[in-house]
Amino acid sequence: MRYSLEQLRSANARYGMFHAMADTVEGDFQFSAKDNLTSKGMETCAGSRILEGYVPAFDATAISKIKAAGGTLVGKTNMDEFGFGTFSANSGFEIPRNPYDTDRACGGSSGGSACAAAVFEGHVSLGVSTGGSICCPASFCGVYGIAPTYGRVSRYGLIDYGNSLDKIGPISADAKDLRKFTYMIAGKDPKDPTSCVQPDGFGEDRPVRRVAVPKEGVEGLSQDVADAFEKALSKLDSLGIETETVDMPTLKYAMPAYYVLATSEASTNLARYVGMRYGRQDGDLSLKFDDYFSDVRSRCFGDEAKRRILLGTYTRMAGFRDRYYAKALQVRQAIIADYKRVFSDFDAVLAPTMPFVAPKFEDISKMSALDSYKADYLTVPANIAGTPHMSVPCGYDPDGMPIGMQFVTDHWNENLLFSTAELWQENFTARRPEVVM
Amino acid sequence: MDRATVERVARAAHIKLTEEELERYSGDLNDILEYFSLLDEAPGSDVIGVNPIMVADVLRDDEPSMDIDPDELLSGMNTYERYVRGPRLS
Numbered sequence: 001m002r003y004s005l006e007q008l009r010s011a012n013a014r015y016g017m018f019h020a021m022a023d024t025v026e027g028d029f030q031f032s033a034k035d036n037l038t039s040k041g042m043e044t045c046a047g048s049r050i051l052e053g054y055v056p057a058f059d060a061t062a063i064s065k066i067k068a069a070g071g072t073l074v075g076k077t078n079m080d081e082f083g084f085g086t087f088s089a090n091s092g093f094e095i096p097r098n099p100y101d102t103d104r105a106c107g108g109s110s111g112g113s114a115c116a117a118a119v120f121e122g123h124v125s126l127g128v129s130t131g132g133s134i135c136c137p138a139s140f141c142g143v144y145g146i147a148p149t150y151g152r153v154s155r156y157g158l159i160d161y162g163n164s165l166d167k168i169g170p171i172s173a174d175a176k177d178l179r180k181f182t183y184m185i186a187g188k189d190p191k192d193p194t195s196c197v198q199p200d201g202f203g204e205d206r207p208v209r210r211v212a213v214p215k216e217g218v219e220g221l222s223q224d225v226a227d228a229f230e231k232a233l234s235k236l237d238s239l240g241i242e243t244e245t246v247d248m249p250t251l252k253y254a255m256p257a258y259y260v261l262a263t264s265e266a267s268t269n270l271a272r273y274v275g276m277r278y279g280r281q282d283g284d285l286s287l288k289f290d291d292y293f294s295d296v297r298s299r300c301f302g303d304e305a306k307r308r309i310l311l312g313t314y315t316r317m318a319g320f321r322d323r324y325y326a327k328a329l330q331v332r333q334a335i336i337a338d339y340k341r342v343f344s345d346f347d348a349v350l351a352p353t354m355p356f357v358a359p360k361f362e363d364i365s366k367m368s369a370l371d372s373y374k375a376d377y378l379t380v381p382a383n384i385a386g387t388p389h390m391s392v393p394c395g396y397d398p399d400g401m402p403i404g405m406q407f408v409t410d411h412w413n414e415n416l417l418f419s420t421a422e423l424w425q426e427n428f429t430a431r432r433p434e435v436v437m
Numbered sequence: 438m439d440r441a442t443v444e445r446v447a448r449a450a451h452i453k454l455t456e457e458e459l460e461r462y463s464g465d466l467n468d469i470l471e472y473f474s475l476l477d478e479a480p481g482s483d484v485i486g487v488n489p490i491m492v493a494d495v496l497r498d499d500e501p502s503m504d505i506d507p508d509e510l511l512s513g514m515n516t517y518e519r520y521v522r523g524p525r526l527s
Contacts, residue, residue: 054513057512164487253479256476257476267450276514285525288524294451310443313450324476330481331482333482333486336489370472
């Protein structure tokens with residue numbers, strides 16, 4: 001469905017999904033993209049005040065491919081600053097509101113994208129996942145979302161969070177869009193060498209048949225999520241998909257390993273933001289460079305960005321590097337080996353996407369930084385392993401809030417996910433939010 | 438992480454912290470690092486790769502190209518005679 005500018009603006013006023021919006025909405029179809037993907041002529045801030053005013057001179061490869069297919073970019077979606085968050089509440093700008101209950105978060109960090117996908121019919125939004133930033137908001141907003149294999153989609157034009165972790169993928173209320181848009185944006189791009197090692201195909205094209213449910217993936221769930229997941233397992237059984245409980249002992253190390261790698265990479269990536277070249281350039285140039293850089297960065301970075309810069313700088317420092325960064329790299333390989341072991345017997349690994357439904361903003365404000373990090377324990381393992389993973393809606397709590405489950409397949413096997421999502425969609429009755437515009 | 442270490446790390450990262458931030462980040466980072474100590478008991482691996490997939494040397498074709506007009510790139514920057522303006526070096 002195509003929406004007028006007035007409709008898009010009206011929805012944005014209520015739900016806050018867009019940071020920047022297009023002036024015109026011509027074209028074959030409309031799409032939006034997370035605000036850490038550069039968009040020619042449209043402000044791109046990655047949720048950070050330090051990039052305020054930055055209007056890129058080029059499109060990210062993923063955006064240019066959709067435009068080439070006839071898509072019109074109607075907006076850039078709100079997000080946690082540089083992707084640093086689980087609820088899109090760590091934004092330097094507007095915080096997107098959940099279309100099922102506007103007192104609740106959309107999830108993060110691609111919260112605005114999942115919100116747009118839930119609110120606008122037939123709308124696809126590009127998200128970016130580093131530790132779960134596509135599946136978490138897809139789950140909280142009751143839509144489908146896929147993070148393809150690391151390297152499947154060129155990261156050219158993506159404002160880096162963690163280079164070894166970042167992945168671009170579509171979010172939509174229609175499962176069929178995951179296949180269509182992943183095919184559209186995937187492919188080798190000389191501007192991102194990591195995209196050039198991908199195989200030509202997307203693996204075997206059929207729904208999964210045998211699925212492993214890790215014991216570690218059903219611990220610590222809220223009762224509503226546990227109940228919905230149990231029902232979903234029964235439904236899978238009725239569709240001829242066999243599930244079996246397995247042990248994946250390395251999963252418990254994924255969280256600390258992920259946060260060490262992510263913050264280490266983030267702290268180096270964010271070193272480029274010093275009040276020159278892009279974004280805010282309003283510092284006092286008469287200051288010595290050290291003072292100028294520190295002044296701009298201290299004024300413009302948000303609380304969580306500063307916390308992660310400090311953490312990542314510390315874990316890379318001489319004397320600590322081996323204990324944290326080097327060990328985290330080793331743990332990543334152990335986790336990948338654990339997944340490969342399971343994939344020798346199963347098509348996919350399955351668990352709920354998030355341990356609880358979208359929380360209320362008042363509850364998020366009471367969470368410590370560590371509490372917030374720990375909420376990612378179900379999405380982080382597949383992200384650190386670079387394996388493709390997808391969230392599908394699988395139930396609703398008594399208040400009508402969506403619950404999602406996440407399938408993970410082996411590297412380069414996205415077709416298993418697409419076919420499974422399409423089968424699931426035919427057999428699961430999704431509820432759309434009551435959208436007010 | 439004690440306050441002195443937080444101060445040292447912040448200086449290295451070009452972040453100025455207020456007294457309140459120093460206190461708060463010191464507490465937060467201590468909690469987080471304590472949680473990270475779980476890594477001490479984690480299994481290691483003989484393989485250390487910086488990417489989750491194997492990325493062999495991938496090189497672009499050695500062909501000169503001009504993808505973006507330099508003047509367009511400079512248009513959003515604070516410049517002086519096509520040079521990017523920056524602060525004093527000393």
